[in-house]
Amino acid sequence: MTVQEFQxxxxxxxxxxxxxxxxxxxxxxxxxxxxxxxxxxxRTAREQVAECAAANRFFAQFLKGEKPTPFSPFxxxxxxxxxxxxxxxxxASAAECAAVIRGLSEADLEKEYRLRWSMTGYQVIEFPYRNMTYHAGQINQLQLLYGDTEFHILLKPH
Incomplete structure (x- = not known):
């Protein structure tokens, strides 16, 4: 399995x-x-999901060399x-981003990219995953705050 496929x-x-x-x-x-x-x-849970979808599409565009649709998370x-x-x-947004990542070459992963700071492609392809897992924790916290104490588990996310 390649790094691209794994991510x-x-x-x-x-x-x-x-x-x-x-x-x-x-x-x-x-x-x-x-x-x-x-x-x-x-923010609401749906606003956080909307941000994640926008971020996934941003990184897909960015990694394709396109000018990404700008957005501010808040x-x-x-x-x-x-x-x-x-x-x-x-x-759907994650599938779009994943398709772009699967198409990256080793040279693309080693290349320096510039957003607010310089980073390699290896670092860039982690952002969509990190963003979604961060917001998953926030949504879990919202569940606790409104009184949901049930343990929700998805055994086969793939």
Whole structure:
């Protein structure tokens, strides 16, 4: 298995897992923000999923050498009509990103890329996975905050 295939599979699996956890939430809680005194930048579960989908597409465009569609994570708003729509979009965005990663050469992975800082392709292909797993933890925290103590597990994310 190549590094590209390994990372592509991890990205697709992270999207399926994040989509699963979103689907484990009641529809009304997916657009809920807890009231936390002094907190800033709190977002709904669907907004976080929308950000992940946008980030996946950003990195797919970036790695193809295209000018990525700019976005700010805190400005991404969810326009999903349902949980199912959000889940499908997230999984589709991960598949798009994974397809690009599978097509990268070893030279692409060793190449220096410039976003806010310089990094190799090896580092860039980790970002979509890291972003989705980070937000999966945030969504799990939202579940706890609204009182969901059930242990939600997806045994086969691939």
């Amino acid at each position: 592509a599979e991890k990205i697709e699996g992270a999207a399926k897992l994040l989509a699963f956890w979103l689907g484990a939430m009641p529809e009304d809680k997916q657009s809920w923000v807890p009231e936390v005194v002094g907190a800033a930048g709190l 400005d991404v708003k969810s326009e999903y009509a349902s949980s199912e729509e959000a889940q499908q979009d997230l999984i």
